[in-house]
Amino acid sequence: MLRAESWSFPDSGRYLQAAENIRLHGELYARPWTGAQPQGQAVQEFTIRTLGYPLVVMGLGRGSSRLWTLLVFQNLLSMLNIGLVLTWWARRAQPTTRQWLVVLVGITTFPAQFIYANAVMSEVLLQTVVLTMTWAVVAFIRRRQLRYFAVGMGALVVALLIKPVFYPLAVVPAVLGMVLVWRWRTAQSLAILGLMPLVVVGMYMGWNKQRTGYAHFSSIAEINLLHYNAAGVLRQVAGPAAEEIWVAGVLNDASVQPNFAARQQLIQRRAGAVLWAHPLVYARQHAQGMVTLFLDPGRFDISHLAGLAEPGGGGLLAQVRAGGLLRALSHLPVGLLTVLALVLLANGIRLVLAARGFWRLGTSGQKLRNGRWIALGLLVYVALLTGPLGAARFLVPVWPLLLAFALVGLKWPDEAEAVSAVNQTAPMREGQC
Numbered sequence: 001m002l003r004a005e006s007w008s009f010p011d012s013g014r015y016l017q018a019a020e021n022i023r024l025h026g027e028l029y030a031r032p033w034t035g036a037q038p039q040g041q042a043v044q045e046f047t048i049r050t051l052g053y054p055l056v057v058m059g060l061g062r063g064s065s066r067l068w069t070l071l072v073f074q075n076l077l078s079m080l081n082i083g084l085v086l087t088w089w090a091r092r093a094q095p096t097t098r099q100w101l102v103v104l105v106g107i108t109t110f111p112a113q114f115i116y117a118n119a120v121m122s123e124v125l126l127q128t129v130v131l132t133m134t135w136a137v138v139a140f141i142r143r144r145q146l147r148y149f150a151v152g153m154g155a156l157v158v159a160l161l162i163k164p165v166f167y168p169l170a171v172v173p174a175v176l177g178m179v180l181v182w183r184w185r186t187a188q189s190l191a192i193l194g195l196m197p198l199v200v201v202g203m204y205m206g207w208n209k210q211r212t213g214y215a216h217f218s219s220i221a222e223i224n225l226l227h228y229n230a231a232g233v234l235r236q237v238a239g240p241a242a243e244e245i246w247v248a249g250v251l252n253d254a255s256v257q258p259n260f261a262a263r264q265q266l267i268q269r270r271a272g273a274v275l276w277a278h279p280l281v282y283a284r285q286h287a288q289g290m291v292t293l294f295l296d297p298g299r300f301d302i303s304h305l306a307g308l309a310e311p312g313g314g315g316l317l318a319q320v321r322a323g324g325l326l327r328a329l330s331h332l333p334v335g336l337l338t339v340l341a342l343v344l345l346a347n348g349i350r351l352v353l354a355a356r357g358f359w360r361l362g363t364s365g366q367k368l369r370n371g372r373w374i375a376l377g378l379l380v381y382v383a384l385l386t387g388p389l390g391a392a393r394f395l396v397p398v399w400p401l402l403l404a405f406a407l408v409g410l411k412w413p414d415e416a417e418a419v420s421a422v423n424q425t426a427p428m429r430e431g432q433c
Contacts, residue, residue, distance in 0.1 A: 007071060009304060011049075012120035018049045019057035028054065041251075043260040046211050051204075052161035053122035067120065074124045078117035081127050082107060085400045089407040099411050106406070109346035110399060112392040115301045122162050123396035127160045130397050134378065138371040144184075149193055150179075156197045161204075163397070164218035165385045170197035186343035214261035220265045224389065226250060230271035232388050233278050246274075269402065282388075287389035288385040293403070294351050297343035298392035299336075339377055350406045357408030364412075375401040 014030035021033045029038070030045040038045065056195075061070030086103070095103070107113070115121040136152035139145075153173060160166040160372040177194020184190075201217065226247065235243040250270045257263040275282045302308075332340075361372040379398050386394045395402070 007067060007119050009119050013056050014045075014049050015054055015120055015122070018054035018060075019061070020359055022054055023058050028428075038136065040255055042355075043263075044214050044223070047208050047216065047219045050161050050164055050218055052158060052163075053114065053125060056122075056125060057120065061120065070120065071118055074117045074244060077128045078124050079126070080114060081131055081400050082113070082403070083408070084131065085404050091412075093357075093407070093411040093413060095411050103407065104408065106346060106350060107403070109343050110350075110392075110403075111305075111343065112298045112301050112396050113233065115298070115305050121393075123393060125366055126159060126162045126397040127400060129155050129162065130378065131400055132375055133159060134401065137374050141370045141374075146189060146193070153193050153196045157200050160197065165382065165394075167201050167204075167217050168385065169381060170201045173432060174198040179407040212260045214259075214264055216264065222264050222271075226267050227272045228389055229282065229285075230274040233274055233281050234368050236281055236285070238279055247255070280391065286387045289386060289388035291390070293383045293386055293390035293392075293395050295344060295347045296390065296395070297347065299340055301392055302336065305335075308333070332351065338416065350402065353407075354402050354405035354407030357405035357410075357411070357412070359403075360408050360412045372405075373422040375404065 017032065018028055018030045021027045021029045025033045025035075027033055028049070028051055030049045031038075031042065057070060060073050061067045080264065093099075112123075133152050133155035136155060140148035140152060156166065156169065156173065160170060173194040174197070175194075177191040180194075181188060181191045203217045205217055208217065223384045231243050231247050234246055250267060251272075254263040254266050257266055358372055358376060361368045379401055382394065382398050383390065
């Protein structure tokens with residue numbers, strides 16, 4: 001894989017460059033660093049990638065000759081994450097050999113887990129952090145011990161430094177911490193810990209303002225707003241040609257703005273105006289993307305790994321919106337179509353089992369009932385924030401949570417079975433023979 005460079009995805013180069021710039025120049029910048037202050041559109045490269053993953057790449061994958069250490073590390077994390085979920089389920093469900101075979105087949109039908117463990121991408125590292133955060137929050141709800149809340153807040157800080165999608169979540173523990181202090185009449189340290197992620201977000205935005213003149217968390221927000229959210233609406237409303245003309249016009253107007261802040265604000269206004277002008281179209285695209293997040297078979301991921309050419313007219317989701325899905329499918333290799341169909345079927349089955357598992361956990365103990373809402377909340381949060389960009393890649397960080405629900409949907413002891421198991425394993429009371 002290293003020789004074929006299948007580890008290299010569209011975002012990989014920026015991660016590698018940012019890591020190299022940190023190591024050599026002490027600058028978080030995702031393009032080659034010349035020493036001169038970047039101007040115009042180039043300023044966005046200061047914040048297009050957040051600090052977390054480049055630091056890991058710098059530490060483990062310094063130079064292309066050492067990328068194998070990074071990829072081995074990510075593969076170990078991937079196996080650990082899936083192994084923890086399987087262990088949690090197996091201890092309670094006591095699955096049969098046949099059920100284990102079904103589970104193993106189910107895991108192999110989510111190829112994105114393997115692909116992104118073997119790519120210079122942050123998804124699997126973030127997956128580990130999300131699992132840690134979920135465990136810590138559930139443990140805190142169950143035991144009400146401050147150390148678990150501290151671990152959860154630390155994990156959230158790491159998560160938002162790895163992927164900007166998690167930084168809006170910092171508001172939730174800030175509010176929750178203050179509410180719990182008021183309701184439980186507990187130590188003020190709970191509120192202080194709850195504020196920690198929000199404080200980190202504020203400090204990070206202040207750092208970005210110092211470097212770019214604009215207080216923001218990541219420039220990827222405006223990039224997605226322009227090139228995906230607003231552009232996707234225009235493509236559906238007026239066609240690809242009108243979309244290209246509009247995007248080019250916005251970029252041209254942005255390029256003559258006096259500073260980076262004015263540039264980003266212009267993009268926000270223009271893209272926001274398009275979304276407000278066609279709210280139903282955008283709402284439909286947003287909902288489409290949320291569903292796609294859970295069902296996407298990963299055509300792009302598999303094609304990239306196999307070195308296949310991109311289909312004309314953009315990805316399959318873009319062509320669905322343009323009305324050309326059947327034409328796009330007709331140009332894909334038969335083998336790839338077969339694989340995609342199998343993965344799509346598996347994703348659908350997994351989603352049905354996950355819904356069943358969520359319902360089953362509602363009849364379990366208090367810890368599991370609370371835990372299911374935490375897991376569901378994270379799944380919905382990622383789907384909602386990802387919106388029209390929904391794809392298998394963006395599901396990877398929270399996929400073990402979906403897998404856990406699906407496993408419970410496949411096999412879970414009902415109340416009678418649980419009581420029987422407890423009775424069989426309980427030590428004999430005094431006087432029994």
